[in-house]
Amino acid sequence: MLRVHFTGLDLARVRIAARPDALWETILSFHRLRDRQGALVFDEWRSETRTRLNSEARLLGPLVPSRGYFPDFLTPPEGAQGLEAALEALRATPEDRLRVDMSRLPASRSLPSWARTLAEGDSAPLGRLTGALRNYYRAAVGPYWPHIQARIEADRAARGRALLDGGADRLLASLPPMMRWRPPVLEADYPVDRDLHLDGRGLLLLPSFFCRRTPVALHDAQLTPLLVYPVEHSPAAAPTALARPFGATAPRSLGKLVGNTRSAVLQAVGGGCTTSELSRRVGVSLASASQHASVLRDAGLVVTLRNGTAVLHTLTPLGAALLRGGAGVRTLSEAASGTGR
Structure with missing residues (x-):
């Protein structure tokens, strides 16, 4: 379980992301490509996407395992500005950040040589990584972006209405059922037991089309607090049902x-x-x-x-x-x- 601890100042600084995040949707869609969750919503999308992929899945697989941790640097905040802005920020990742983030991957995980150089702080392979992410986005996310954006905007409108009706308290209580607002703590289903103390920094809520079952938070508690959560889905909300x-x-x-x-x-x-x-x-x-x-x-x-x-x-x-x-x-x-x- 994840427990997010709020102060009064944090409640005043809760906000909802203004738009979808290109890299969060890219990374989380890569999870959906390889699992079987949400068959009614995602099966047709999986079939269509696989026909457009080349070697992108093989390149991304070592850094984005099917479950568990993936490096925080893969989802810079510039993702809210669009794919190219996000990839430019990713290419500029400092070497010490590469070393730290990559060191958190399981030690038992075998990495290809280009990924091992990233773990050593060498930024040279970032060009190859950003190319793979761009190509994967074009195959798996870009064709469906207007629909993804529409679903997220609908969720954002519902959260905004809750905020207007009852403030941050009503907003947090309106989140999907895998998250439970028990003031001053937001509890969430989560693969590991963790406490996140906001300490007056507030919380950015990011609705996501490809997030499923549990929310996702950045591993590094020193980064701007962020909680990615799934929008509501139905078969009619499938990305191919345009x-x-x-x-x-x-x-x-x-x-x-x-x-x-x-x-x-x-x-x-x-x-x-x-x-x-x-x-x-x-x-x-x-x-x-x-x-x-x-x-x-x-x-x-x-x-x-x-x-x-x-x-x-x-x-x-x-x-x-x-x-x-x-x-x-x-x-x-x-x-x-x-x-x-």
């Missing part, structure tokens, strides 16, 4: 009533999203997303909040009731007028 990643669970009658695309838009709004996020989630143009949101807003199903040039769309009670097929609402007219019980 045609209609949202809207698959909406009532069929809703599609007949408002049209399949507008039904998908209504569900994609979910816990809240911007117009650009809505566009990515549904797979329509920005102009089309804006037009659909406008129609739903005029019908009283969506409300739009504006902050400068940015907008946030959220469901009204009527919109949520329609998405549920009317469950829990006596009539739509009562829901609109607020008289339903």
Whole structure:
């Protein structure tokens, strides 16, 4: 079990990553490629990805075992800025950091010669490593990035809503069930027993598409505290199910009533999203997303909040009731007028 210890200052400094991290998704997808977890979600992705790989898996395997520790330097914070920024930071890893991180790999693990030179602090093989990571990303992650981004944005919207409704306490309590908020400690299922003391540094929460079953934290407690956790998955959320990643669970009658695309838009709004996020989630143009949101807003199903040039769309009670097929609402007219019980 992992126990993350918070102070009052840490609670004030909890934050949610603004976007997916390219290298975290790359490394964690490499785990999913080799295990059998999440068959309904990942099996088709595994099949497609393997047809595009060459020698990347053989090169990455020694540094990224199927389970357990992999070097912290493989996931620099620049991953939030995109793949190339992350790889540039990785190439600049100091030699002493290479030695320390590589020394934490199991002593029984046999390393190829290029990896042994990394463990000795020689940065020369980093060019070969970054090339393998770039090629692997292009095969396994890049083709699905818009969908991955949409799923993570949906999770981020839900966490942000919890934060707005109840502060950091509600946010931490809203995390997936493998994490349990017992103030002032966040407990999480974890492969080893560990305590992480934040000591006023706060915590960055990073939702991840390819993370599964348990969250992941950096090994080095001196680095900026980070907790990677899995977003919710269903078969409709598979990375290859790009045609209609949202809207698959909406009532069929809703599609007949408002049209399949507008039904998908209504569900994609979910816990809240911007117009650009809505566009990515549904797979329509920005102009089309804006037009659909406008129609739903005029019908009283969506409300739009504006902050400068940015907008946030959220469901009204009527919109949520329609998405549920009317469950829990006596009539739509009562829901609109607020008289339903």
